[in-house]
Amino acid sequence: MNLGSMILHKRKALGYTQQTLADKLHVSFQAVSKWENGTACPEIELLPAIAAILGTSVDALLGYRSAVVTDYEKRYQSEEYYWGIVPNSLCYEIMKLRPPVKPLKVLDMGCGEGKDAVFLAKNGYLVSAFDVSDSGLEKGKRLAEKCGTYVDFFRANILDYRLSEKFDIIFSSGVFHYITPDIRAELTENLKTHTNERGIHAINVFVEKPFIAQSPDEEVTGRYPWKSGELFMCYHDWLLRKTEEVIFDCNSGNIPHQHCMDILLAEKIK
Ligand SMILES: C[S@@+](CC[C@H](N)C(=O)[O-])C[C@H]1O[C@@H](n2cnc3c(N)ncnc32)[C@H](O)[C@@H]1O
Structure with a gap:
């Protein structure tokens, strides 16, 4: 999943509208919409806040999955x-x-x-x-x-x-x-x-x-x-x-x- 789809997926899982997420981040809902449809990317400085609000990590948002060592x-x-x-x-x-x-x-x-x-x-x-x-x-x-x-x-x-x-x-x-x-x-x-x-x-x-x-x-x-x-x-x-x-x-x-x-x-x- 790319960054936009991750944001969309996590936002929906939490039942947030684009407006709810936008309000929490102090951005416009159009900005959130652009991130999600892949026409723009959020500023790097916003990533920790986006991750915290969506209950995930910046790594996970960016699609990095740490290797899980367990047998x-x-x-x-x-x-x-x-x-x-x-x-x-x-x-x-x-x-x-x-x-x-x-x-x-x-x-x-x-x-x-x-x-x-x-x-x-x-x-x-x-x-x-x-x-x-x-x-x-x-x-x-x-x-x-x-x-x-x-x-x-x-x-x-x-x-x-x-x-x-x-x-x-x-x-x-x-x-x-x-x-x-x-x-x-x-x-x-x-x-x-x-x-x-x-x-x-x-x-x-x-x-x-x-x-x-x-x-x-x-x-x-x-x-x-x-x-x-x-x-x-x-x-x-x-x-x-x-x-x-x-x-x-x-x-x-x-x-x-x-x-x-x-x-x-x-x-x-x-
Ligand atoms: C010692 S077992 C304990 C299982 C269970 N809590 C119990 O007491 O029956 C450790 C568990 O941690 C899980 N585990 C290992 N690394 C993990 C990770 N990074 N995230 C989530 N679970 C993990 C393993 O798959 C395993 O089920």
Whole structure:
């Protein structure tokens, strides 16, 4: 897609008219119309604002797709659920803290085969969930159908995807180590800004420790473990409901080894 079509596509997905987008950018609707039909291009300085309003990145607007290094696509192609279908314990903590007594919007980032997204939807939350793996998303849809519930599953890359609407709960398990250090501050700020008051972020992330050897997994490139405590610092201005660090055994690749993980449950207080 070229720049004009990207703007058109994203604008329509958000339900904005050309006039709405033009007003937000302080330009005329004719300018937006020209960008979209390819007879003119926006000024370069306008691109960050256009990307922010349309909930995307400048890279994505310009058609650059970062290479996604993940071999989960292959692992998810088998019939059985690679991660099982038992929800992560953080889902129960979310339910205790914010029971779905009213419609609460949840976003599961890097949802894999959808076990957590489906569990939350089944329990009354309005859930959207994304991953880069098409086979993971397909299995998530099948699981939701089987459980008689609905999740808005969509394909997105956590490196490019930025929120343009607000959520009540943002959940992510075992995914943040794909976020490169250079975009972490900007990305977490985007998530925090697009969270309603009293909203919850429930996130776990692999962290590095000098006394734990690097994972021998085949998939080491494209992973950027966080510094211990780094995730918690990103939420210094929220109420930290839970900050926990755990070390656990893993046998992936049939090589016994250990991982260290930081687990966060934080609440946005105005
Ligand atoms: C360890 S799995 C966790 C899956 C799921 N959250 C769970 O706990 O069952 C990591 C997931 O991150 C996804 N992933 C890797 N890179 C990603 C990216 N750049 N954007 C979105 N998802 C990504 C993988 O496809 C995989 O499903």
